[in-house]
Every structure is written in structure tokens, then in C-alpha cells.
Amino acid sequence: MALSKKPVTGMKDIMPEEMEIRDYVQSVIKQTYRSFGFTPIETPCVENIANLSNKQGGENEKLIFKILKRGEKLNLETAKGEADLVDGGLRYDLTVPLVRYYSNHANELPSPFKALQMGNVWRADRPQRGRYRQFMQCDIDILGEPTNIAEIELILATTTTLGRLGFKNFQIRINERRILKAMAAYAGFQEESYDSVFITLDKMDKIGLEGVSAELINDGFEKAVVDKYVGLFEGIENSDNGVLFLKDTLGEFLDNDAAESLNEIIESVESVKEAEFEMVFDPTLVRGMSYYTGTIFEIAMPEFGGSCGGGGRYDKMVGNFTGQNVPACGFSIGFERIILLLMESGFKVPGSGERIAFMVEKGITGERLAQVMKEASDARKEGKQILVVRMNKNKKFQKEQLEAQGYSEYKEFYKEELKH
């Protein structure tokens, strides 16, 4: 087979300019999250195929890169389908591996456990601009904390990080699965139609309240039910505090603490926040994953149509592995989107030290070469970035190239020190 110079379809080589920004963003993220007491952990990129195919991953489960069994386990003659050929797959997110990790190591881990993960995930999506089949995810999760301290800490940590990266005027949109359901119940929808109702509700930002109403009626729901539902959204719109309005209106349809806790999250974050952003209650926020059980939230960036990250509470996922539920809540930053936004805005990594190119005449050898290397070594100890290169015939062109790499100072070394 011929060698291929290109990366595999849909994945990309990362060039030096982008890497510099990625490294910087990673270091800001790690430093900020650490100050909030999050602990970095890592899981293998490969997971057992069973763990990736248990329906928690929704649509992502159709996009798995599957790994062939090896050695005696692979029996091509008797294989009837993919399942006989495959025993592992590349992870499509960091949540499934985290829950497996926690289930495996709960006895060794503190409670609550605050995990920070930065790692690649893989999805065989149709390749398109700015979306790749391998991409970095960056998640923080708190396991074992049932109260809204978890949500408050997750949102503060994430927004502080975004602020330190220079983002402002964004929103954290927040909702509660229990409020979503209570609103539907109050209006008179049957529980089995909630998913369908929420798919329509999710289109609110595109088709507006009237559009949602029309689509629901078109789907065959009773006009009275739809009107009552729409009325709730109008009520929220006309109230000072949508959450408290719902608490009063929904009455026994809503768990006693759901609205109060949500309100407390919004108010605590608003009063403590470091970054410039706004907390917004968004009763139309749905989020796709079926594993969410409570709060759900998303980052909305003005520079970017769509979400730049999100998360929520998933109190029942650990139970799938261990039989015993553990309260859990997580927030995932859209790392690749943030990098894209920074690249497009011409972002420069701050304070990346002095860079000097040592240009060494061809033919310098022996002691003279050691002298040059020693001088480079001394400058490096002072924190300078020193590039030792052979001098080209066309020095002017070479200097232009070096300037493009960020070297604005040069020092030339010749065989005889006199020329220097």
C-alpha cells in the first residue's frame, strides 16, 4: 500500500501557531480549575465496547470508531457481524469513562470527588468546517455532592476560566429537567409525549413561541393543552423572576426545592462571579442527553452561533455501573470552539519570553561550536528561548523566516571571533 502524507479522513494535524494557543488555553484551564479544588485524572482512550453501547450516549453511539479484536479472539470465518469482530472502541465523550472510573475506584477517592479531565474523544461525524473526528474535550465533574454547591462551583470555575481567557458578555443559560417536566405536566401533556414536546420546544430560538405553538398543534396535541403551555412561557416573560413565577404557578407539579435551588444557583453565581457574564433562566433549554436528571446549562457566546459548552446533573448514571446511585454534576467547555474563536480573533499568547536566534556560520566546529552552545545554554537558563541554527547564504531571507517564527533578535557567530 502507498504511504499517505495526509492525516486520516476528518482528523487534523495541529500546526505550531495553533499549538501555542492550545497549550496556553490548557494551562489557564488547569490552573483555574485546580484553584477550585478539581483534581486531574485520565482514563484510557479505548473503552470496552459494552460501555460505549448502553444507550447513554444517544446519537454518539452511532459514531464510534471500533477496534478489532486481536489474536485468538478474532475469528473471521465464524464472525456473523460487527459484534463478533470488535471488543473495544475509541471513547466518544469523557462522561462515560469518568463514571466507569468512579465506579471502579470510589473507595480510593475522596467524597465529594472533583474531577478534571482534558482529553481527546473521537466521533465519526460527517467532516465539516471546524469540526473534526478527533477533538479535545475538557470536563469538570463533581461526584458525591447532592446540593447546589456543585452547580455553583462548576459554573463559577468555568466562567472564571472563560473570563481569564478574555471572553466577556456571554451568558450561562440554565434550566432544570424537573421544571421542564413540571411545565409539560401542568399544561396537560402525557408523560410519554414529553420527548416529542421538548424536541419542538428546543426550536424556540429559531421559530419563536408562535412557531412552537403551531408545530405542537400540528403534531396533534390538544389546543387547550398547547395554549396552557404557551401561557406559561408568556407568564415567565412578563414576570420579574421566571423561576419564582413557576414555583408559584406550578404548585404541586414541581418538587418543592427545585425552583428555590435553581434560584439560589443563579443568585449566588451573580453575586460572586469574577468574569463579565450573565446568568439567564431559560425555560426552553432542553439539551439532548437522556441522562440528565436535574439542572442543565449551556454557554452562549455572542461571537458564536450556538453553544460553547454545557452540562448538568446526572444523578443516576453511576448506578448503571454499581447498582447504587451517586449524585453527579458536570460542566464541559467547548475547547475546540474556544480555540477557533481565539484563532479567528488573532489572539496572541501573552508573555511568551524573549526569543533569540543564534545564527552559526557553516563550518564552525570543535571548541568554537562548544563556545556558542555554552552561550546558548546560559541564555536559556535566564529563561530566554534560544534557537541555534546554521547560517544560510541568504541571511536576509533566513531572518524573515525566523521573524515569522517569533524570533526578532539575532546573534551571528563566525569561525573567527574577530568577525563577530
Next chain:
Amino acid sequence: MALSKKPVTGMKDIMPEEMEIRDYVQSVIKQTYRSFGFTPIETPCVENIANLSNKQGGENEKLIFKILKRGEKLNLETAKGEADLVDGGLRYDLTVPLVRYYSNHANELPSPFKALQMGNVWRADRPQRGRYRQFMQCDIDILGEPTNIAEIELILATTTTLGRLGFKNFQIRINERRILKAMAAYAGFQEESYDSVFITLDKMDKIGLEGVSAELINDGFEKAVVDKYVGLFEGIENSDNGVLFLKDTLGEFLDNDAAESLNEIIESVESVKEAEFEMVFDPTLVRGMSYYTGTIFEIAMPEFGGSCGGGGRYDKMVGNFTGQNVPACGFSIGFERIILLLMESGFKVPGSGERIAFMVEKGITGERLAQVMKEASDARKEGKQILVVRMNKNKKFQKEQLEAQGYSEYKEFYKEELKH
């Protein structure tokens, strides 16, 4: 299929204590290599299967995790063998992807190009203590530099990094493929038997010179040839400078510049080095990979039987992709072994800031909670690591747990400030 709490066979979950050390080592490596002008890059973890199966990878090619074709490309009924089912694989090293990357982007990259890669690689080795099927590699490579500036810079950068991580009294053992070959030619071995001779030579540290001699004769080589070969090693042993001894002795069997250049590398590094280590010419150093064309080197650590990293010059590998050779030289640090050594020595990451646990009475909500969060936020701004946790009934036990996580200071918050 049942969910599995364990990681896949042979791969491991990384626990918080190890991650802290890994993160620290990575940051020292990146910072030091950057000061030498190396530029971080990244390639996808998945490579085209053709690139992984072109014989450059030696034994590693038998250990590839292969990835199933997807969608229409996968046709199970007509598949006759693995090759029909697979189009990608997980990379087994970082050198093949680097060479592909360079071939693909040479026009956009400076010359010489100094690359730094830190990334996971996968090999389906038999699992054993301390060796895993997913592990981190950390490589620096210089492409486009034909002179020994490349070797000197690679060895200085690597050893400076090791020194800053606290390692000393190690050796860099160095040899030259051209010297290896010239010695064999001088003794009278035929070129087609070099590989077999070198496999025996490689056992020198285990079986000694006599053992090597006996095995070569046993393999059917002429006694006169073997004696002449053995005589060279004795001559090196008895000389002040083995490299210059060989230069004189081998005469026209050896390229004119090979010995001088090697000697210059050793002397330059010795006179400039920052870390405490020794450069040692080792005429028995072979290194397995067939792609090496010139210098080869290895890190020998007294704490660790065997090599802790190595590298060499591979001037003909880019040519496999582009048809045009480019001088290239690389050095790979044995990242996982270094982590293992640091873990076993009880290494503590230096200067990992003040850690304070804020213990919050159950039932604190509303404004009082916001107050606590504000205080945490202020302390975090000062660089402290603050963990906000709910207070347990058994405070003593909770504090012991927190201490194990590195929190030696506590602050307790109660509903009423008076109690505080």
C-alpha cells in the same frame, strides 16, 4: 452486554496522585524544550493503516490496534481477511506520524524544524508490571539539520530536562551506525550478516566480550574474523579515546567525518552540560530500529535496569513519503519510566500552593452560601486552592480524608456567623 468497571485489558486509569506528578513532569519538559526552540505539534492518534505497516516500525507493527472501516466501506460478507476490514490503526510511536506530518507540511514549516511531541501511543504488548498498552511518549526531533548541531541540541535539551527533574549520575551512551558497520567490515564480516552480528553484539552487557565471541563462532563465523572483531573492542577498552582509536584503526572502512563528528558531539556536550551526567562512547550500542542511519544514543539510569529513552539520526525516512530525503534526528524520553522512578522515590511536586478546605455546615443556603463562595473566590484569586465541601457529622474523619488530599488548613462555616 454487561457494563465493565475495569479499564480495557492492559490499559490503566490514572489516579490523582500520579496525575499530579505527570502534569508537573510534562510542564518541566515543555518549558525546557521550548527554551531550546522546540515547537509543540500534534498529529491524530489514528493513522492510515498503510503508514503503520511499511516495515519501518519493526516488531511494533505486529502490535497495532486496528480500527474497523465504517459505513459502506465495511463489507463483512466479501471480506477475506483483516486487510478488507481495516483502514486505520492507533499509532505505535510518534516518529512515523511526525515524518508524515513533515512530508505533508514541509512548505509551511521553518527549516530546520524543531518539533516537540507529547502524546499517547498504543501497542498490544503482553501486559506486564509497569508496562501498559497505552502510554505517553515524549519526542523531540530536528528535521533539516545535517550537521551535529542537531545531536548536540537534542542531547543537551534532554539531559537538561532530566537534570531539572532531579535525575543525576546517569549516562548518555552514544554510537554511530556507520562505526558499527565499519567495525564489522574491517573485521571481515559480509554485509548480509551484519544484522545477525549486531544482535549478538547487543548482548555484550549480559554475556561479556567472551560470550559474544563464543556466540559468533557458534553461529559459524570464521575464528579469524571474530578475533579481529573482538580485538577492536579490546583496543577501544585500552585507549584513551575509543572514537579516535577507531578513526585511526578503521581507516578507509569509515567515512571521514563520522568519527570526528561523534567525538565533537561528546566533547561539546561534556563542556556545556547543565545536568550531572556522563557522555560515554559505547561501541556495543545497537538499537533495534532499522531506520537509523547515523548516530544512535540511549539514556542509562543507575536506578533503572535498561534504557530510559533514546534516539538517533534517520536521514532516509522522509524520503519514503516524498521521494526526497531530509536529514532528521530525534530523541525520545522514556516518559512512563521517569514517572515510575519518581513515584517509587516518593517524589513530591514542588511548590504546589496553599490548599484550604472550606467546610460548610449542611443547610447553609441563600445569602450566607453566597458569602462563603465570595470568600472562596477571593482566596482563589490570591492563588490559593480552595475546596468548598459540605461538613460531615464526623468532622474528625473528614479532616483526615482532606489531609490525605493535601488540605492541611480548614475553615468552618456555620449558618449563623456567631458560631464561626
